[in-house]
Amino acid sequence: MAASLTVHGHFYQPPRENPWTGTIDPQKSAAPFHDWNERVHAEAYRPNAFAKISIGDAEVEVNNFERMSFDVGPTLLHWMETADPETYRRIIDADHESLERLGHGNAIAQAYHHTILPLSPLREVRTQVRWGLADFRHRFGHDAEGMWLPETATNDDVLDVLIEEGVAFTILAPWQGRAWRDLDGGHWVDVGRVPIETRLPHLYRHRDGSGRTIVLFFYDADIARRIAFEQAAGSAEALISLFADRAIDGGLVHAATDGETYGHHHRFGELGLAYSLFVEAERHGMEPTNYGAFLDGYQVTREASLVDGAGSSWSCAHGVGRWATDCGCSTGGSEGWNQKWREPLRAALDLVKRSADETFDRLGWELFDDPWAARDAYVDVVIGKTD
Numbered sequence: 293m294a295a296s297l298t299v300h301g302h303f304y305q306p307p308r309e310n311p312w313t314g315t316i317d318p319q320k321s322a323a324p325f326h327d328w329n330e331r332v333h334a335e336a337y338r339p340n341a342f343a344k345i346s347i348g349d350a351e352v353e354v355n356n357f358e359r360m361s362f363d364v365g366p367t368l369l370h371w372m373e374t375a376d377p378e379t380y381r382r383i384i385d386a387d388h389e390s391l392e393r394l395g396h397g398n399a400i401a402q403a404y405h406h407t408i409l410p411l412s413p414l415r416e417v418r419t420q421v422r423w424g425l426a427d428f429r430h431r432f433g434h435d436a437e438g439m440w441l442p443e444t445a446t447n448d449d450v451l452d453v454l455i456e457e458g459v460a461f462t463i464l465a466p467w468q469g470r471a472w473r474d475l476d477g478g479h480w481v482d483v484g485r486v487p488i489e490t491r492l493p494h495l496y497r498h499r500d501g502s503g504r505t506i507v508l509f510f511y512d513a514d515i516a517r518r519i520a521f522e523q524a525a526g527s528a529e530a531l532i533s534l535f536a537d538r539a540i541d542g543g544l545v546h547a548a549t550d551g552e553t554y555g556h557h558h559r560f561g562e563l564g565l566a567y568s569l570f571v572e573a574e575r576h577g578m579e580p581t582n583y584g585a586f587l588d589g590y591q592v593t594r595e596a597s598l599v600d601g602a603g604s605s606w607s608c609a610h611g612v613g614r615w616a617t618d619c620g621c622s623t624g625g626s627e628g629w630n631q632k633w634r635e636p637l638r639a640a641l642d643l644v645k646r647s648a649d650e651t652f653d654r655l656g657w658e659l660f661d662d663p664w665a666a667r668d669a670y671v672d673v674v675i676g677k678t679d
Contacts, residue, residue, distance in 0.1 A: 294579035295539035296586055297532075299565065300463060300511070301551030302440055303337065304365035305329050306406060329371055333379070336555035336562065337372065341382035343566035356562060357386030359569035361582040362551060363402045363440040366427040366675075387432050396584030401428035401436035401459075404671070408615045410447040410603025411638075413649075415664060417450055421457050423671040430675045437584040438462060444548075445612050447603040448499060454506055455498045461507035461583055463548050465606040466490055469510055470599045475592070491543030493587065494596035508596055509583055512538065515547040523558045528567030536576040544586050548606075 308316045308329055316327045325331035340356040364372075364383060372380045387399035403409060404423035407416070421439065428436040438461040439454060446464065454462060469488045471480045475495070488494070490510045498504040515534050518524040524531050535545045554561035569580050598604065603612040613619025616638050618631045656663025 294574075294577050295536065295541075296544045296581050297535040297539070297573065297578045298361050298544060298546035298581055298583060298586070299359075299569065300361040300363075300546065300548040300583075301340075301554065302363055302402075302548065303368060303551035304402070304406060304442075305332060305368040305371065307367040307371075309371075329368075329375065332552055332556050333372065333376060335559075336552045337368075337383075338376060338379045339555045339562040340551070340565070341379045341386075343562050345563060345566050345570065347571060354566050354570050355382055355386050355389075356554070356565055356569065357383050357398060358389050359398075359573075359580045360565070361398050361400065361546075363400045364551075365402050365406065366404050366424060367406075369427075369431060370675075384432060390582060390585075391434070394582060394585040395588060396437060396582055397432065397434065398582045399428070399432055399436070400438035400440055400583070401425050402440045403442055406442040408443060408445045408603075408605070408612055409441060409450045410445050410612050411616055414449055414453065417453050418457070419664075419668055421453055421459070422668050423674070425457065425459075426671045427675050430677055443605040443607050443612075443615075444468065445603055445605040445615075446598065447601075448598055450603070451496050451506055451598070452498050452500070455496075455504045459506060461493070461509060461587065463509045463511055463583070465604075466510040466513050468599060468604040468606075469494070469508070469596045472594055472596045474594055480597070488596060489543075489594070491538065491540055491545055492594055493544070493590070493592050494594045495592050496596060496598070505595075507583075507587060507592060509544075509546060510596075511546055511548040515545070516549050519547060520549045520553055520557070523561070525554060525558060525561040525564035525568070528564050528572045531564060531568045532572040532576045532578060535573075536578055539578065544581070544583075546583075 308327060310317050316329060319327040322328045322331040325334060343354050343356055344351055345354060369380065387397040391397040401424045403420040404427060405420060407420050409417045409420060424439060425436055439459045441462055444464050466488050469483055471482050472488050472494060473480045488510050490512045494508045495505045496508050518534060524534060538545045554565045573580050601611050605612055608614040608619065608621050610619035610621065614621040617635050622631060652663060660666040
């Protein structure tokens, strides 16, 4: 029986449209392309949808989205649907192909905007989740099983909302777990003593005692780091060997990275990924799958709890500090440079938001039976739903 592997790609671009014109203004830093959407699309999204590789004496065109787990941000899909309908359709079709082949689609939803959810009011978290699920349903034609959280940022409140909204699983970094235990009555084990086994999914229980759960997939951080920062996808055989060397019976070896890694961050990375998933995986006795398919019929045997504090993420060693404080996360700067501006900037934006929310809440009840339910439903207008 082939061992299971999953490569997850998080594909995202923020909305860059000028709010007055509805179009993207020229961005000189993206030259020779008009803007960064066009540049990243040309270097990553389209090449992954139309990867040309040689198999034997034949050159074949493969669609990487058919063999990888992925999420594509709603704002990116909105842009792509008009900018390149062919690639957009290729991504949708890849999910349908995997749904037919595996019984579960490769695509999962993303919270609608790239909001750091642990720093948001719960009402905002719920709206972001509902909008993300609605956008997915509109585009892919079926309900999403899983959801990607921006920067994998989460806390107990966020996971409780995901459970309440019917999300079956999400993907986290291993350092976001605090402790784990076996479901058959085992004692809690701190991850500082025995790390989380990333090859096994873990249950997380809603804190209300209802017994409702969500499955947490903690990705293999070492493989992800090698892909993202050491160009591991430059060699298909080397990449698959990373997965094959860590395979265990009944487990899933999986890694999550930005989807732009394959082609944009690392040139020709989409080709290495294509050879890995369509050629080398079979040669190494590995079977590419997705999270939903892996869970089908699988009996989860462990549960996990989250690290304490305001929240955690895959990209901030200080939890979620990089989006709120001068936590120390940076990409470098001149001597004396700091990020003390973060806290007052976020405080100012939060102040504006609270004022807007208060105004909406006060006036909204004069216009709607429930203004907040109307806001959740407004996603149908945003996505252009007509039925």
